[in-house]
Amino acid sequence: xSILVNKDTRLVVQGITGKTGTFxxxxxxxxxxxxxxxxxxxxxxxxxxxxxxxxxTVAEAVIEHGANASVIYxxxxxxxxxxxxxxxxxxxxxxxxxxxxxxxDMAEVRRRLEFKDTKTRLIGPNCPGIxxxxxxxxxxxxxxxxxxxxxxxISRSGTLTYEAVWQLTQSGHGQSTCIGIGGDPINGTSxxxxxxxxxxxxxxxxIIMIGEIGGSAEEEACAYIxxxxxxxxxxxxxxxxxxxxxxxxxxxxxxSASGAGTAEAKFAAMDDAGVSIARNPSEIADALLRIYKG
Amino acid sequence: MNIHxxxxxxxxxxxxVRVPRGYAATNPLEVETALSNLGDDMIVVKAQIHAGGRxxxxxxxxxxxxxxxxxxxxxxxxxxxxxxxxxxVTAQTGPEGRKVQTLYLTEGCDIEHEYYLAIVLDRxxxxxxxxxxxxxxxxxxxxxxxxxxxxxxxxVSPTMGLRSHQCRQVAFALGFKGEQVKQFGRILTGVYKMxxxxxxxxxxxxxxxxxxxxxxxxxxAKVSFDGNAIFQHPxxxxxxxxxxxxxxxxxxxxxxxxxxxxxxDIACMVxxxxxxxxxxxxxxxxxxxxxxxxxxxxxxxxxxVTAAFKIILSDQNVKGILVNIFGGIMKCDVIANGIVAxxxxxxxxxxxxxxxxxxxxxxxxxILRESGVALTPADSLAQAAQIIVKQVKDAG
Numbered sequence: 001x002s003i004l005v006n007k008d009t010r011l012v013v014q015g016i017t018g019k020t021g022t023f024x025x026x027x028x029x030x031x032x033x034x035x036x037x038x039x040x041x042x043x044x045x046x047x048x049x050x051x052x053x054x055x056x057t058v059a060e061a062v063i064e065h066g067a068n069a070s071v072i073y074x075x076x077x078x079x080x081x082x083x084x085x086x087x088x089x090x091x092x093x094x095x096x097x098x099x100x101x102x103x104x105d106m107a108e109v110r111r112r113l114e115f116k117d118t119k120t121r122l123i124g125p126n127c128p129g130i131x132x133x134x135x136x137x138x139x140x141x142x143x144x145x146x147x148x149x150x151x152x153x154i155s156r157s158g159t160l161t162y163e164a165v166w167q168l169t170q171s172g173h174g175q176s177t178c179i180g181i182g183g184d185p186i187n188g189t190s191x192x193x194x195x196x197x198x199x200x201x202x203x204x205x206x207i208i209m210i211g212e213i214g215g216s217a218e219e220e221a222c223a224y225i226x227x228x229x230x231x232x233x234x235x236x237x238x239x240x241x242x243x244x245x246x247x248x249x250x251x252x253x254x255x256s257a258s259g260a261g262t263a264e265a266k267f268a269a270m271d272d273a274g275v276s277i278a279r280n281p282s283e284i285a286d287a288l289l290r291i292y293k294g
Numbered sequence: 295m296n297i298h299x300x301x302x303x304x305x306x307x308x309x310x311v312r313v314p315r316g317y318a319a320t321n322p323l324e325v326e327t328a329l330s331n332l333g334d335d336m337i338v339v340k341a342q343i344h345a346g347g348r349x350x351x352x353x354x355x356x357x358x359x360x361x362x363x364x365x366x367x368x369x370x371x372x373x374x375x376x377x378x379x380x381x382x383v384t385a386q387t388g389p390e391g392r393k394v395q396t397l398y399l400t401e402g403c404d405i406e407h408e409y410y411l412a413i414v415l416d417r418x419x420x421x422x423x424x425x426x427x428x429x430x431x432x433x434x435x436x437x438x439x440x441x442x443x444x445x446x447x448x449x450v451s452p453t454m455g456l457r458s459h460q461c462r463q464v465a466f467a468l469g470f471k472g473e474q475v476k477q478f479g480r481i482l483t484g485v486y487k488m489x490x491x492x493x494x495x496x497x498x499x500x501x502x503x504x505x506x507x508x509x510x511x512x513x514x515a516k517v518s519f520d521g522n523a524i525f526q527h528p529x530x531x532x533x534x535x536x537x538x539x540x541x542x543x544x545x546x547x548x549x550x551x552x553x554x555x556x557x558x559d560i561a562c563m564v565x566x567x568x569x570x571x572x573x574x575x576x577x578x579x580x581x582x583x584x585x586x587x588x589x590x591x592x593x594x595x596x597x598x599v600t601a602a603f604k605i606i607l608s609d610q611n612v613k614g615i616l617v618n619i620f621g622g623i624m625k626c627d628v629i630a631n632g633i634v635a636x637x638x639x640x641x642x643x644x645x646x647x648x649x650x651x652x653x654x655x656x657x658x659x660x661i662l663r664e665s666g667v668a669l670t671p672a673d674s675l676a677q678a679a680q681i682i683v684k685q686v687k688d689a690g
Contacts, residue, residue, distance in 0.1 A: 102523035110420040142622035157568020185417035249567025281572035
C-alpha cells in the first residue's frame with residue numbers, strides 16, 4: 001500500500017531527547033510508528049520516556065536494534081553531520097526535518113549521496129516528513145487528517161500538503177504515501193524521484209504533486225510524467241503572486257532576477273505533461289477528482 | 295544576507311584580490327577625510343545601497359547617477375554631499391527608491407578591458423559554478439540571453455574544491471596570457487576561498503578590469519551570504535546594514551516570524567511558507583492585492599499572533615486582514631483562542647476574516663463567533679479570500 005515506509009519500518013530518532021524530538025516522537029508512537037531507538041551522543045544507555053533505548057551512535061541503533069529508517073530533529077548546525085552519520089551507518093532511509101541547514105552543508109551531503117556505495121535515500125531537509133496512513137508516520141504532520149488509500153501526494157511545503165490531504169480525506173479518498181520533500185534549494189529527494197517511486201508503486205493509482213516557485217524540479221518531474229506516467233496526476237504551484245528576487249519563507253522558493261522558476265513556467269510544464277491543474281489551493285483535490293474517480 | 299560594495303571589496307582584499315583604494319563616508323566630514331586621502335587624481339563617488347543599476351539611477355530630486363567619476367576633489371565633494379541623505383531610484387529599488395546613507399569614494403582606474411567573474415551556488419547540480427565572460431561591465435543576464443557562447447561556466451565540486459587546472463581553464467578562455475594567467479589564478483583562488491569559507495551564495499565581480507599595465511583589479515563587487523549560516527560568521531553578521539531592511543521585517547524576525555512586505559492592501563497571516571504563498575495567490579486570483587507574506591510557523595501561539603497583528607497594522611497600506619491557519623498538531627480551538635486574545639490586544643482598525651481548517655475546527659469557529667471580536671469567520675479559503683477582497687473594495 002505504499003512506498004518507502006510501512007508497518008515494518010523500524011525507526012531511529014536522531015535528537016530524541018531534545019524538546020522537538022521528544023514531542024514529535026510521542027506523536028509518532030501514538031500513531032503506531034515502531035520507534036526502536038533514539039540517538040543522543042553522550043546519553044547512550046538511558047531510556048527515553050521509559051520506553052525507547054537511547055544510543056550514542058546511529059550504528060549502534062542499526063546493529064543492536066535493527067533500525068532501518070532514521071528521522072533527524074537535531075539543530076541546523078549539526079544536521080548535516082547527523083545525515084552523514086546515518087549514511088555511513090547504511091540506513092536505507094533518512095528523513096531530515098530540521099529547518100535552516102546551511103546550503104553549503106547540503107552541497108556536501110548531496111555529493112556523499114551520489115557515491116556509488118551509498119545505500120541511503122534522504123528526504124528533506126526542512127520538510128514535514130513521510131507518512132503511509134494507518135501504518136507509519138515519520139515527521140511532524142498531524143496523523144489524523146490522513147486516511148489509508150491509493151492517492152500518492154508529493155509536496156515541497158508542510159501545511160499546503162495538509163490542505164491537499166485534508167481535501168482528499170474529506171472527499172472520501174485515502175492516500176498511499178505522502179512525502180514532504182522540503183523547501184530548501186538542495187535536498188535529498190526531488191519531485192522527480194518521488195513521482196517515479198509513486199508511479200512504480202502498484203498500490204498507488206493517482207498522484208498529486210504540489211510545487212513552489214524557484215528551481216526547475218517541477219519541470220523535470222513534468223518531463224518524466226509526460227513520457228512515463230499513465231496514472232492520473234494533478235498539480236498546484238504556490239507563489240504565482242510572489243515578487244522576483246525575494247525568498248518566500250522557504251530558502252528554495254525564489255524567482256531569480258532573470259525570471260527563472262516562475263509559477264507560470266511550472267504551470268505550463270504541468271499543462272504540457274497532461275497534469276490536471278489546480279489554479280487555486282482550495283481546489284487541489286478537485287483537480288485530481290476531475291480525472292480520477294477512485 | 296547582502297552587504298555593501300565597500301564591505302565586499304574589503305573582504306575581497308583580505309583574500310588577495312586587488313581593489314582600487316577607497317574610503318567609506320557617512321557624513322560630510324568623512325567625505326572630506328576620504329578626499330584628502332585620495333589626493334588630486336580622478337575620483338569615483340559611489341552611492342552604497344543594496345540594489346543594482348546605481349550608475350543609471352536617478353535621485354528623487356532629479357539629480358542623475360549614483361556612480362560618478364570626477365577629475366577634481368571639489369567636484370567630487372559637491373556630488374558626494376548632494377548624494378548623502380538623498381534617495382536613489384534604480385531599476386532594482388522600486389519607485390520608492392533607497393535613501394543613500396553611505397558613500398564609497400575611490401581612486402579612478404585606467405581601464406584596458408572589462409571582464410565578468412562570479413561564483414554562484416547552482417541548486418540544480420548542488421555545487422558551485424564559476425561564471426566568467428569577456429563581456430564585463432554589462433548586465434550578465436543580457437550576455438547570457440544574447441551571446442550565450444561568451445559565457446564560460448566551470449563547475450567546482452564541493453568535495454574536491456577549486457583546482458589549478460580549472461583556474462587555467464578559465465584564464466585561457468578569457469584570453470589571458472603569461473603572467474596574467476598566474477595573476478588571474480591567484481584572484482580566482484582567493485574568490486573561491488572566500489565564497490566557500492564564508493558560506494556565500496554569490497560572489498560577483500563586475501567588472502574585473504585590466505589596466506594599462508595588465509594588472510587585474512575588482513572595480514565593483516556584489517556578495518550575498520546564506521542566511522542559515524550567518525551564525526557561524528560573527529564577522530559577516532556585523533556587516534548587516536539594518537537601514538537597508540524594512541523595519542517591519544526586522545521586528546518580525548525578533549518574534550521568529552517570516553514576514554516580507556509587499557505593495558498591496560490585503561495583509562495575510564498564515565502558518566507555513568507554502569500555504570502563505572498560496573494564500574497570497576488566492577487573494578490575487580480574486581482581484582485583490584497581498585500586502586505581505588507572513589508565516590507564523592507551526593505553533594501560531596498568542597504572543598506570536600499578537601506581534602504579527604501589530605506588524606501588519608503598522609503598514610499604512612493595509613485595508614483588510616486575512617488569517618488562514620491549518621490546525622494540525624496545534625488544534626483549531628487553541629489557535630482560535632490565540633487569535634481572539636491577540637485581536638483584543640491590538641486596536642483592530644480594518645476588517646478581519648479568519649479561516650480555520652483542521653483538528654477541532656467546529657470548536658474553533660464557535661470560539662471565533664462568540665468572541666465579541668469584530669471578525670468574519672469563513673468556511674473555506676476561497677470564500678475567505680472572496681470576502682476580504684470584497685470588504686476591502688467596499689470600504690475603499
